[in-house]
Amino acid sequence: MKCSFGRIIENDKIINNIYKLEVEFDGKINPGQFFMLKTLDNSFLLPRPISVYDVGENKVVFLYRIEGHGTEMISKTLSNHEIQLFGPLGNGFNLQEIKGKTAVIGGGIGIAPLFYLIKKLKKENTDSYLGFKETPYCLEEFERYSNKVVVATEDGSVGDKGYITNSINVKDYDTIITCGPSIMMEKVIQMCRENDVKVFASLESRMACGIGACLGCAMKTKKGNQRVCKEGPVFNGEELMIY
Amino acid sequence: MKCSFGRIIENDKIINNIYKLEVEFDGKINPGQFFMLKTLDNSFLLPRPISVYDVGENKVVFLYRIEGHGTEMISKTLSNHEIQLFGPLGNGFNLQEIKGKTAVIGGGIGIAPLFYLIKKLKKENTDSYLGFKETPYCLEEFERYSNKVVVATEDGSVGDKGYITNSINVKDYDTIITCGPSIMMEKVIQMCRENDVKVFASLESRMACGIGACLGCAMKTKKGNQRVCKEGPVFNGEELMIY
Amino acid sequence: MANLKVNVLNMDFKNPILTASGTFGFGEEYVQVYDISILGGICSKGLTIKPKEGNKGTRLWETPMGMMNSIGLQNPGVEKFISEELPKMKKYNTKIIANLGGGTIEDYLEGVKKLNKTDIDILELNISCPNVKSGGMAFGIKSEIAYEVVKEVRKVCSKPLMVKLSPNAENISDMAVTCEKAGADAISLINTLKGMAVDIYKRKPVFENTYAGLSGPAVKPVALRMVHEVCKAVSIPVCGIGGITTGKDVIEFIMAGASLIQIGTANFVKPDICLDIINEITEFMDKEGIKDLNEIRGIV
Amino acid sequence: MANLKVNVLNMDFKNPILTASGTFGFGEEYVQVYDISILGGICSKGLTIKPKEGNKGTRLWETPMGMMNSIGLQNPGVEKFISEELPKMKKYNTKIIANLGGGTIEDYLEGVKKLNKTDIDILELNISCPNVKSGGMAFGIKSEIAYEVVKEVRKVCSKPLMVKLSPNAENISDMAVTCEKAGADAISLINTLKGMAVDIYKRKPVFENTYAGLSGPAVKPVALRMVHEVCKAVSIPVCGIGGITTGKDVIEFIMAGASLIQIGTANFVKPDICLDIINEITEFMDKEGIKDLNEIRGIV
Numbered sequence A, B: 001m002k003c004s005f006g007r008i009i010e011n012d013k014i015i016n017n018i019y020k021l022e023v024e025f026d027g028k029i030n031p032g033q034f035f036m037l038k039t040l041d042n043s044f045l046l047p048r049p050i051s052v053y054d055v056g057e058n059k060v061v062f063l064y065r066i067e068g069h070g071t072e073m074i075s076k077t078l079s080n081h082e083i084q085l086f087g088p089l090g091n092g093f094n095l096q097e098i099k100g101k102t103a104v105i106g107g108g109i110g111i112a113p114l115f116y117l118i119k120k121l122k123k124e125n126t127d128s129y130l131g132f133k134e135t136p137y138c139l140e141e142f143e144r145y146s147n148k149v150v151v152a153t154e155d156g157s158v159g160d161k162g163y164i165t166n167s168i169n170v171k172d173y174d175t176i177i178t179c180g181p182s183i184m185m186e187k188v189i190q191m192c193r194e195n196d197v198k199v200f201a202s203l204e205s206r207m208a209c210g211i212g213a214c215l216g217c218a219m220k221t222k223k224g225n226q227r228v229c230k231e232g233p234v235f236n237g238e239e240l241m242i243y
Numbered sequence C, D: 001m002a003n004l005k006v007n008v009l010n011m012d013f014k015n016p017i018l019t020a021s022g023t024f025g026f027g028e029e030y031v032q033v034y035d036i037s038i039l040g041g042i043c044s045k046g047l048t049i050k051p052k053e054g055n056k057g058t059r060l061w062e063t064p065m066g067m068m069n070s071i072g073l074q075n076p077g078v079e080k081f082i083s084e085e086l087p088k089m090k091k092y093n094t095k096i097i098a099n100l101g102g103g104t105i106e107d108y109l110e111g112v113k114k115l116n117k118t119d120i121d122i123l124e125l126n127i128s129c130p131n132v133k134s135g136g137m138a139f140g141i142k143s144e145i146a147y148e149v150v151k152e153v154r155k156v157c158s159k160p161l162m163v164k165l166s167p168n169a170e171n172i173s174d175m176a177v178t179c180e181k182a183g184a185d186a187i188s189l190i191n192t193l194k195g196m197a198v199d200i201y202k203r204k205p206v207f208e209n210t211y212a213g214l215s216g217p218a219v220k221p222v223a224l225r226m227v228h229e230v231c232k233a234v235s236i237p238v239c240g241i242g243g244i245t246t247g248k249d250v251i252e253f254i255m256a257g258a259s260l261i262q263i264g265t266a267n268f269v270k271p272d273i274c275l276d277i278i279n280e281i282t283e284f285m286d287k288e289g290i291k292d293l294n295e296i297r298g299i300v
């Protein structure tokens, strides 16, 4: 994978602090992989890891939330300007291992890596469970590639009221894929373990190099230290120790 | 003077690396004063001193050259966005002392503080001598407020060929005001001293605070240390030692 | 509403925010910018017994999220400070800290004796300025030498005595403990880190003295670590300095144990930044349900 | 065309640009990003005699134009390095520097003996890692203690020996001189500066070990000053490290006297930055009419 400067096709606010960024890119990308993004203005030092939300012809699409200084600076970079783009990085989802009836469970911005994944899965086999604090986003896009979409919001404004993990019966599925806040993924993995359902989680960790050199993102698993950027970000729920 | 965030009305390239920046501002400004400007993105630390080029209704206008990282970042800030604006600072030109036939001699971006000055002077008494390396800029604006405009370029593409200091006979004037590269101002002051012509120069110095607190911009003069930001940036040629 | 008051050295400060020596002049210039009576206090520009012209050549240089300075203690001298600057400062309705630099122990003692007779609130003894070729530096590097000067100053000083440490000290917590033993009432740190820049086109150091003092956000992690080390080592109050730019930075230093805070380089970044900082502290405390800074002081 | 070749320690380097220990793994990951044979050399991740899991908790933290790390020397151990990593590294057609950390003198000696038998080009002795609770730190702070370890290592080491200094040393030039006396063939500096960050919401230090190592552009002025001091103090070659991000930064260090350069944090900023840096050096030399780096080495 190369480090390049990609022209921004679009960098628009979807809702509140959620942005969609489209950048020119040509190359093979697996669902679940990510890029390290950096603006060209020196306003922050380390590139920020952002998952691939979608892939189009000669472009890659990101969905991101303004979290702090770095993502804020990225949100201010305009169309037709360039952004530093390094990737695709990480293992991504292993499509061979995702079998049978499948549910993706995303929480908040954690839905990002799941969209390009479900595009690659059989629609009729795939249900999407999406949880949000308040106003949901990207529902229509998920509906296009899901057998059904179940939504939960903490304030009950849309869909079920409460956590999305209350809206799913994991026993209904052969494979579950999850990405979102730790506490949500923890719950999902626990439910899957109790019910012997295969589960994969896409994890986050602070990163510097993004390709396995600095060991900054290392995480203890049953197999020993694993680099979230290299052996991950997708891990088999069985390996994970934190849960 | 206050520190505020001013809305950018316009921030456009004039030619090559020369930009004109218009910012909303309401308040009294003397010709020769300057502002400390800073973008809001944390891409550099210390505000940059930039002279007032012009003043309009509820706005202040700057003319600046991209010199390094800071001015480059300023050039990338867009209309309708805000910029940190601290000023007006410094003494500015003392209009009472500028008497009789007057010449302003500007070199390159050093023409910036001279434009708002000549707007305040009697047109028929004021000649502008403007020197450039290559392509000149802002000539029409200077013509509007000058009795005559003399231009020199080092490559001879426009006006006299060579340095602007070769195009003037200082004896023709009662008062001379200059701003530009040190070597040019040195020459002007020397010529004025030899011919007993009153001369004022607008100087530059690296600055941190811009209001006289840090003593970083201090310059030795015949009166002792003077702060370019506070006692200056305009100095009477007689006081200056460096020449 | 959060209470930002701090009682240190038997004095009440409105809040822990002081402006750092050399970055705020004698306050006068900032009066036009904002109401500086909101400050906890103002540290004067570093004073010497004789007036000083300061260094020649380049005095400032920007670095990545930092700056270097080589002002060289340009100042009007202690006497002129007392006669001309202090009377104005006393009107600002905030604590006044006189920062005293020096070349020899005798210079320090002479300065202290003159300042004793004034109504400054605190004397901050700068044993760390790296810009004056003779003296200055030496006191701040080795604990034994610092001990000498602090002990002598203590003997004659009738004001609360705050000793300002250099991050270039060989061992910062040992240095602090030594100053405490020598009679310091409080410690402030850090002064600037010794740094360098080269003008590669001129093929010369940027600064005439080759080295200069680094400050600003770049040094904050080092400053915070040193303040933490010192707070663990001494039992007198500590004033945290170094790269502090936001209310959150202040909270970090207070959690590390600092009683007071000084804002230096940040004053250049935005001249009324102390106002923002004080508001941010209040906001943070209100959000986190902190009523008094004592609840969080030194908890890490 | 400018000649970037450097002859140091009786070896020819293509250019002075090495990658710094801990920021480039064993080179393998970067092979996919660019042609790493353009590099002057690669310093391995810090090795210890036994494999190490490294530190728990947060390992990275961004600071203004810098970063802190607390990796804690996670590494596969010297033996596995020799059997698995080194054979791959030797294929990259660039100099290989093995960076050796340790807890006790015995650990160092055991590591050196094992590395003696390999075809590494240089042994870089890290006496400075601030992240391992026992040992590590101590060696790099006091010159006397550094002397012991370097002297012992020198006795058994058959490779060119480069000693890597910590900026937290009490006196950096004294430390360098002491290492030279103890038999070091070269000095490299700086390792990371000891820093701290507080998570003000959790009310805890960000790092489990409280303190962590600061690196990146923020530290460059300090690194350059220390390299300059050391170059003036010793007569062996010096490898400059610390915040170097551009070709112009490299020129500053070379003008300050450095023979070699290491690029650390900048590799994260842009993974193929060493390529840019080498191009920028060439460009600068061509523009300024410099044919050989020897013309400008140590001229400030």
Ligand SMILES: Cc1cc2nc3c(=O)[nH]c(=O)nc-3n(C[C@H](O)[C@H](O)[C@H](O)COP(=O)(O)OP(=O)(O)OC[C@H]3O[C@@H](n4cnc5c(N)ncnc54)[C@H](O)[C@@H]3O)c2cc1C
Binding pocket: A034, A046, A047, A048, A049, A050, A051, A052, A062, A063, A064, A065, A066, A067, A068, A069, A070, A071, A072, A109, A112, A113, A203, A204, A205, A206, A207, A233, D061, D062
């Ligand atoms: C593999 C991976 C994929 C990701 N995909 C997405 C995505 O598709 N959309 C999205 O909005 N976010 C995603 N994130 C999270 C995103 O990287 C962080 O929100 C972002 O780095 C925050 O940077 P900041 O400067 O805005 O925040 P700050 O809090 O100012 O960041 C300070 C530092 O902390 C790091 N940091 C802060 N939060 C996180 C976090 N949650 N994970 C990793 N590092 C963090 C930053 O990288 C930076 O170094 C992903 C993270 C990882 C590891």
Ligand SMILES: Cc1cc2nc3c(=O)[nH]c(=O)nc-3n(C[C@H](O)[C@H](O)[C@H](O)COP(=O)(O)OP(=O)(O)OC[C@H]3O[C@@H](n4cnc5c(N)ncnc54)[C@H](O)[C@@H]3O)c2cc1C
Binding pocket: B034, B046, B047, B048, B049, B050, B051, B052, B062, B063, B064, B065, B066, B067, B068, B069, B070, B071, B072, B109, B112, B113, B203, B204, B205, B206, B207, B233, C061, C062
């Ligand atoms: C009173 C005053 C008025 C000025 N008016 C104008 C103007 O109207 N138009 C214009 O284009 N320029 C003007 N300048 C010069 C302008 O301030 C510098 O070009 C600018 O600061 C360069 O910043 P940079 O980050 O782009 O360059 P860099 O070289 O990257 O700057 C690095 C550091 O050096 C300082 N610096 C570099 N060059 C100068 C300089 N010539 N003077 C002062 N500091 C410098 C910067 O402020 C910064 O701290 C003025 C300077 C002063 C002192």
Ligand SMILES: Cc1cc2nc3c(=O)[nH]c(=O)nc-3n(C[C@H](O)[C@H](O)[C@H](O)COP(=O)(O)O)c2cc1C
Binding pocket: B214, B216, C020, C021, C022, C023, C045, C046, C047, C069, C071, C073, C099, C101, C126, C129, C164, C190, C191, C192, C214, C215, C216, C217, C219, C241, C242, C243, C244, C262, C263, C264, C265, C266
């Ligand atoms: C321009 C400038 C001048 C300074 N002058 C003095 C001084 O006279 N006496 C002193 O004790 N410290 C002086 N300092 C150090 C500051 O008071 C402060 O300790 C240091 O800058 C670190 O804080 P900061 O990062 O917030 O600036 C000066 C700093 C700067 C930037």
Ligand SMILES: Cc1cc2nc3c(=O)[nH]c(=O)nc-3n(C[C@H](O)[C@H](O)[C@H](O)COP(=O)(O)O)c2cc1C
Binding pocket: A214, A216, D020, D021, D022, D023, D045, D046, D047, D069, D071, D073, D099, D101, D126, D129, D164, D190, D191, D192, D214, D215, D216, D217, D219, D241, D242, D243, D244, D262, D263, D264, D265, D266
């Ligand atoms: C993530 C990381 C890991 C590091 N690991 C080591 C190490 O194992 N051994 C060592 O001697 N230095 C280590 N260092 C220090 C670097 O080699 C270098 O000395 C330091 O980062 C300063 O250079 P820089 O500012 O260019 O990064 C590490 C630095 C970083 C950022």
Ligand code: FES
Binding pocket: A206, A207, A208, A209, A210, A211, A212, A213, A214, A215, A216, A217, A218, A227, A228, A229, A230
């Ligand atoms: S981010 Fe460097 S190893 Fe994962």
Ligand code: FES
Binding pocket: B206, B207, B208, B209, B210, B211, B212, B213, B214, B215, B216, B217, B218, B227, B228, B229, B230
């Ligand atoms: S810039 Fe601070 S005194 Fe002039």
